[in-house]
Amino acid sequence: MAKLKIQALPDDKPVKITLELPASVHRDLVAYAAALARESGQPISHPAKLVGPMLARFMAADRGFSKLRRTGHSTDAGEG
Numbered sequence: 773m774a775k776l777k778i779q780a781l782p783d784d785k786p787v788k789i790t791l792e793l794p795a796s797v798h799r800d801l802v803a804y805a806a807a808l809a810r811e812s813g814q815p816i817s818h819p820a821k822l823v824g825p826m827l828a829r830f831m832a833a834d835r836g837f838s839k840l841r842r843t844g845h846s847t848d849a850g851e852g
Contacts, residue, residue, distance in 0.1 A: 776804075776807060776808055776811055777829060778804075778808060778822060778825050778826060778829065779812075780812070786824070798819075801819045801820075801822060801823070802819045804819070804822060805819035805822055808822070
């Protein structure tokens with residue numbers, strides 16, 4: 773089996789957001805959660821818990837975003 777990019781869910785204080793996903797993305801998220809549960813041996817109580825770690829990994833891998841953050845040009849949009 774291929775190694776999944778998300779390894780473990782961090783135990784952190786969550787911030788609740790509401791969003792809509794395309795049905796195909798939701799199906800893939802459910803499938804990913806099932807694959808992660810099989811690989812890790814730990815059940816995933818709700819696939820939505822994967823969204824945070826997936827977004828964090830995506831942003832960490834985005835070189836343009838990393839460069840903006842390093843130079844202090846990121847925005848605080850949506851906070852407050």
